Amino acid sequence: YKDRNMIERFFSKIKHFRRIATRYDKLARNYLGFLNLVAAIKWLK
Secondary structure, three states: OHHHHHHHHHHHHHOOOHHHHHOOOOOHHHHHHHHHHHHHHHHHO
């Protein structure tokens, strides 16, 4: 449950980025690229 909680909190934090929450990117590679960028930003904080 500890890992599940950590993952749920991570997705809650990245949904503050509107581009991720609404999925403006139509191509999966663009969406995944921005998702990686957001994950790196959150990791650095």
